[in-house]
Amino acid sequence: MRFTFNAEQEAFRREVVAFLEKEIPALDIELDKYEMAGGSSREFSRKLAEKKWIGLTWPKEYGGSERGYVDKMILSEQLIRHRAPTGYHFAAERQIGPAIIKFGAQWQKDYFLPRFINAEDNITFCLLFSEPDAGSDLAAIKTTAIPEGDHYVINGQKVWSSGAHSSDYGWLLARTNPDPTVPGHIACSEFILDLKTPGITIRPILNIMGEHHFNEVFFDTVRIDKKYLVGRENEGFKQIVAQLDYERAGIERLMQNHLVYERLKSYLREGEFADEDPGLVYWIKDAFARLETELTIGRLLCYQTAWMIDHRKQISSQAALCKALCSQYEHRLNDVATRLLGASSLMMGEENPYAPWEGLVAQSYLHSPSYTLQGGAVEILKNIVAQRGLKLPRA
Numbered sequence: 001m002r003f004t005f006n007a008e009q010e011a012f013r014r015e016v017v018a019f020l021e022k023e024i025p026a027l028d029i030e031l032d033k034y035e036m037a038g039g040s041s042r043e044f045s046r047k048l049a050e051k052k053w054i055g056l057t058w059p060k061e062y063g064g065s066e067r068g069y070v071d072k073m074i075l076s077e078q079l080i081r082h083r084a085p086t087g088y089h090f091a092a093e094r095q096i097g098p099a100i101i102k103f104g105a106q107w108q109k110d111y112f113l114p115r116f117i118n119a120e121d122n123i124t125f126c127l128l129f130s131e132p133d134a135g136s137d138l139a140a141i142k143t144t145a146i147p148e149g150d151h152y153v154i155n156g157q158k159v160w161s162s163g164a165h166s167s168d169y170g171w172l173l174a175r176t177n178p179d180p181t182v183p184g185h186i187a188c189s190e191f192i193l194d195l196k197t198p199g200i201t202i203r204p205i206l207n208i209m210g211e212h213h214f215n216e217v218f219f220d221t222v223r224i225d226k227k228y229l230v231g232r233e234n235e236g237f238k239q240i241v242a243q244l245d246y247e248r249a250g251i252e253r254l255m256q257n258h259l260v261y262e263r264l265k266s267y268l269r270e271g272e273f274a275d276e277d278p279g280l281v282y283w284i285k286d287a288f289a290r291l292e293t294e295l296t297i298g299r300l301l302c303y304q305t306a307w308m309i310d311h312r313k314q315i316s317s318q319a320a321l322c323k324a325l326c327s328q329y330e331h332r333l334n335d336v337a338t339r340l341l342g343a344s345s346l347m348m349g350e351e352n353p354y355a356p357w358e359g360l361v362a363q364s365y366l367h368s369p370s371y372t373l374q375g376g377a378v379e380i381l382k383n384i385v386a387q388r389g390l391k392l393p394r395a
């Protein structure tokens with residue numbers, strides 16, 4: 001593995017930075033400071049599409065550029081650093097497209113992939129996996145999709161479905177074998193679900209910030225044509241495990257709060273705390289040095305994982321390690337910022353004159369419990385590292 005970019009990669013990084021520095025200020029939207037991506041803009045997604053930077057790693061036959069995952073990581077890192085509004089095509093590109101390429105039927109490839117690559121209308125997807133009694137233990141889902149003639153009939157409930165209220169489609173995991181004695185990991189299938197199909201009810205769940213991000217999604221005798229099955233019946237769980245590796249290997253987890261890191265760094269550089277109690281000054285320096293170390297290691301781990309994908313190596317344990325480390329770094333980043341700013345760090349509101357850094361720390365602190373849960377809880381990731389990586393026996 002190289003620890004620096006080669007000449008082409010460095011040239012690509014510069015090209016991306018130049019593009020973002022020109023295009024983002026020209027957008028007619030206010031970027032979201034608190035979201036992982038700086039919000040959603042179809043206009044911006046289309047500009048990326050014109051550069052052929054959506055589907056960068058996809059095979060040419062599906063409209064992609066067949067570039068390596070290290071290039072993709074370079075692009076992702078810069079998009080996040082610049083708070084680029086990638087929300088419009090994010091899910092379609094990150095996991096739906098690759099899953100369709102790997103497991104999808106020909107009509108699914110023909111219909112969806114060109115639309116994703118070109119950031120066309122109606123390409124937003126949400127993930128319909130978790131249920132009230134099935135999160136970490138995803139194989140325990142109870143939602144069923146029972147074959148009936150040319151259709152599947154879906155009944156059940158999902159929860160924590162991010163963005164379901166503003167998505168066109170759901171990527172659904174449901175039991176296709178209703179026999180409760182058959183273990184879930186050989187009884188589930190994946191489906192593409194048009195969220196306008198009759199029988200679907202989407203209800204909001206407000207998060208701790210009072211924001212509408214999550215939803216509950218209910219299915220009451222929802223009939224879908226069999227052509228919406230993705231891959232093979234009862235093999236959905238195996239398919240999802242591979243998809244999650246790619247989700248966990250992303251640099252998003254490390255950098256979704258990078259603005260807090262940047263504000264913290266410039267605060268420390270300005271040296272306003274230099275006259276404080278020496279014990280506090282020592283604590284601040286020590287805490288920031290640790291953060292800097294973890295950020296550097298996390299970034300290298302992400303790039304190493306991308307390199308491993310390019311070299312067709314097995315990434316399951318590495319991707320879990322990556323996400324476990326990166327999401328815990330995010331926790332500590334917020335913790336350090338909160339302790340440093342003291343009670344005022346709890347003040348919220350961009351317009352609030354008493355809220356330091358426009359309330360950024362309070363916002364990110366309230367979001368932070370979710371970092372070690374979304375995409376797989378940290379304990380589950382550690383189990384994967386122990387079992388698949390270190391080959392330790394199951395506890």
Ligand SMILES: Cc1cc2nc3c(=O)[nH]c(=O)nc-3n(C[C@H](O)[C@H](O)[C@H](O)COP(=O)(O)OP(=O)(O)OC[C@H]3O[C@@H](n4cnc5c(N)ncnc54)[C@H](O)[C@@H]3O)c2cc1C
Pocket residue numbers: 126127128129130131132134135136137159160161162163369370371373374375376377378379380383
């Ligand atoms: C911001 C955010 C966005 C999300 N978006 C989506 C989405 O779009 N679609 C979707 O389907 N889901 C989504 N989720 C749900 C997410 O996938 C689940 O929260 C996650 O899988 C954990 O499941 P759970 O919440 O049921 O917790 P549980 O599985 O009940 O876990 C609770 C705690 O117990 C621990 N635990 C559980 N099992 C074990 C074990 N075997 N060993 C050790 N410890 C264990 C966990 O680590 C955790 O700390 C989202 C979650 C968050 C926070």
